[in-house]
Amino acid sequence: MRTTPPQLAGDTRRPTPATGGERETLSAVLDWHRTTFALKCAGLSPEQLSRQAVPPSGLSLHGLVRHLAGCERWWFRIQFAGEEVPLLYYSDDDPDQDFTSLDGDVDEAFAVWRAECERSRQIVTSATSLEETGIRKRTGEPVSLRSILVDMIAEYARHNGHADLLRERLDGTTGR
Template sequence: MAEIPAENYSPSWGGDLRTPLPLTGDERETLTSSLDWHRRTFELKCAGVPAERLSEKAVPPSGLSLHGLLRHLTGVERWWFRIQFAGEEVPLLYYSDDDPNQDFDSLDGDPAEAFELWRAECRRSREIVAAAPSLDATGVRKSTGEPISLRRILVNMLAEYARHNGHADLLRERIDGATGY
């Protein structure tokens, strides 16, 4: 069972099931609640899609699929929060130097398991952010060895999800005509 139950989403003709973004709050609350809103948006864009259609590359000639975006976002969560910011020694997901596009190209495996792994990575990311003393805390950017702040990572993640939620909009509309979120 890879699809999100239909009762957990509402397409364009229904209500918004996401937690409303706060209208006031400090910078950390604003950034983290916005990121969670985008995470939930992505999940809702996949809601109700049958498992066999999640891997469908519905917007040719693009090689994107909802399943591929899911795998990509899972790897990005791990890369930015666990590896670069927290310095955890964990393997990369859906990537190798020999096959850098396996998140989009190798769509084997159960999408339901991919969703569970994504949710686990999101939970771990939230724990890391919550434990950080401030948004000025830094990790190490692996490509350069330079410090990178949690603030910058959160902004990068917001951009990542916003971009891919746009892709998911197009994919979902092509799959079953659903729009919204």
Template sequence: MTDIPPQNYAPGMAGAESRATPPLVGDEREILTSYLEFHRETFALKCAGVAEERLSERMVPPSGLSLHGLIRHLAGVERWWLRIQFAGEDVPLLYYSDDDPDQDFDRLDGDVSQALAVWRAECERSREIVAATPSLDATGTHRASGQPVALRRILVHMIAEYARHNGHADLLRERIDGSTGY
């Protein structure tokens, strides 16, 4: 079984009560980062308790999605948006090349535990970058356009990315063992 408890998760807790609920009142940074954390933790819950070999199963044909592929994809998204485009770090892309742009979903080689560790590390690095940036108006460089991209815009994009893929993960998890919600 995969042991990837989300932040604030305690064994024996069933789903939603293990996550920190985003605040009803707060400044913009607190609201945005709380919602991003909520979605990261939701994704971790979708994967928690699933046998590693089942994480790679493509359970919703004709889609080729799997939880393992989503783990790899979201690790790459964290790196791409916050480390590469925003912070300007010179690090290689994860699970992507121009010759094989869909390898995050298509090539599920490698250890699932390693993919989970990479995702966790990318989330932690993203948190560090956001925490060290004093203003949501701070910008990085959007690679596709060469234009500035604000941290605020990136955080909104990350929330949308996780929300979309949490829906996919919910369908996959339901097909694996009937679990829904979180």
């Protein structure tokens, strides 16, 4: 007899729009993925969030939230808006520290991520169009806000899949 694993509780995600403009749709899908990630992490202890639960992978939910905060900052603030802010959880000497150096408070990492998401939303809202561009730091080439939004949706989709596996290994909980 097959038993059903526990499902994610407290699903607060709003459905993505079935009609509407491109900016509204892309922003809503990205926010849906952000909320999905938060749900995957909800209700776990700091120890569970930091556990690398799918060996031999070094991924943890704590590492993923640090990585996603860094992605938000890198793409929206640094590359698109041209803000002069330091990178999060990264250095040339330790490029994987978002995943490997899990010192620090887990709640603080989530607060940083939420703040970066909010700043990203402000940047998207204030842009005149999706055609507006920033500069890719590695190549000096322009990159449109549209492209950044699509890339970030893909980034979250990939890492939400990782979060699914981690959560299921941590406490058996599944759900979309």
